[in-house]
Amino acid sequence: MCVKKMSSEKIILDEEDIPKQWYCILSDLPKPLPPPLDPAQKAPGPGIAPLIFAKEVLGQEFSKDRWINIPEEVRDVYRLWRPTPMFRAVRLEKALKTPAKIYYKYEGVSPSGSHKPNTAVAQAYYNLKEGKERLTTETGAGQWGSALAFGCQAFDLKSTVFMVRVSYEQKPYRRVMMETWGADVYPSPSTQTEAGRKILSEDPESSGSLGIAISEAAEDALTNDDANYAIGSVFNHVLTHQSVIGLEAQKQFEAVDDYPDVIYGCIGGGSSFSGLFWPFYYDKVSKKAPKDVRFVATEATACPSVTRGEYRYDHGDTARLTPLFKMHTLGHQFIPPPIHAGGLRYHGMAPTLSLLTAEDQVETRAYNQLEVFDAAILFAKAEGIVPAPEPSHAIKGAIDEALKCKETGEEKTILFLLCGHGYFDMQAYDDYLSGKLLPYEYPEEKVQQAMNQLRELYPWVDKLPF
Ligand SMILES: Cc1ncc(COP(=O)(O)O)c(C=O)c1O
Structure with missing residues (x-):
């Protein structure tokens, strides 16, 4: 050190002290993590995840490895801060x-x-390696959206961000920051997706929520071949990337x-x-x-x-x-x-x-x-x-x-x-x-x-x- x-x-x-490996907690939990359930099958299953996430990212989601190598290309970007x-x-x-x-x-x-680029950079890198041209995501306060816009920009990927409407209106400068890094930003619920249009037809004044914005970003990735989806929290691979x-x-x-x-x-x-x-x-x-x-x-x-x-x-x-x-x-x-x-x-x-x-x-x-x-x-x-x-x-x-x-x-x-x-x-x-x-x-x-x-x-x- x-x-x-x-x-x-x-x-x-x-x-040189930037970690070379991430730590993944899954094998050290006091009990096995209950699996995701596919409601259509009423049984364990990853649902739409394989259709919208990079393979490497999905592999890390269920990793039994305690230590995961951080690609040099990702460490290179980490060196900025x-x-x-x-x-x-x-x-x-x-x-x-x-x-x-x-x-x-x-x-x-x-x-x-914020801490969010620690995973944004990694997710952008894996998606680039797997041939994707664009990432979609949601953002609340705009922190995650701006991190993903930055991460995509670092690897020449496009980004589309669905921003919870109340924040879009309260925090216009976060939107400008995302656009500076090349992102397309929509207030959510938006008219871009079926999920957004449905919410708006029920409540035209909806201030939005992260749950709604996730539906929109996931639908965008699901219905467009050029794009995958990236998430800023909750998932195991995201937490693993943050272990730096x-x-x-x-x-x-x-x-x-x-x-x-x-x-x-x-x-x-x-x-x-x-x-x-x-x-x-x-x-x-x-x-x-x-x-x-x-x-x-x-x-x-x-x-x-x-x-x-x-x-x-x-x-x-x-x-x-x-x-x-x-x-x-x-x-x-x-x-x-x-x-x-x-x-x-x-x-x-x-x-x-x-x-x-x-x-x-x-x-x-x-x-x-x-x-x-x-x-x-x-x-x-x-x-x-x-x-x-x-x-x-x-x-x-x-x-x-x-x-x-x-x-x-x-x-x-x-x-x-x-x-x-x-x-x-x-x-x-x-x-x-x-x-x-x-x-x-x-x-x-x-x-x-x-x-x-x-x-x-x-x-x-x-x-x-x-
Ligand atoms: C600055 C900041 N802190 C904390 C959070 C909460 O997310 P997490 O619990 O995944 O760190 C967010 C999420 O957007 C954030 O922007």
């Missing part, structure tokens, strides 16, 4: 007067400003001779948090971890998939094109309240993370957007970086943990993932600063309605052994 530069606050690795820095947040520690040590790994230095985050963080802790007691991340579909904690989880299950490290996932009270949703089979999209996945869900018809953390407004959760929370390997917390922005502002004032609303949930969790240490006198080492900057989120900050933000709680009746609908739609699922 070569630590290029190290001060008490900033831990930077050298290019990786390894990413890890900081000791000494100013935040001082502001909180805590005896805890707080570290954060910062993914906002990537070209599009945690693998680097492990080296950075080695460099300062420390190790986390607890790791916080935010969860929309679970990819950034999993990318950070998986390698530490592997340390734990292989008995290499020097401490009994805890993992804590944080989400929005407006979209409480894991804290309030049920762990049961559901579709990944609104039009029911995808197979059924066993995951925590609020129901595939979920239309989220218009909170600013657009990346956390998805009804489902990564099946691996759902399994790990169901097995008590991962703790969960939900916060409302007012308390989240309180934490974001405290962090920005202390550390300088203006965080995206999504990772501000992790900041809130880390701050609460550090304040608990203040009461107990414990000198814990806390790590959280700052998975993106918030420089495209000034409207959210403006709304917070002018007192316009509301502390949304998703209503319990809506969760129950959605679960009843799932039980009625797929009564046979509960009889299966998974």
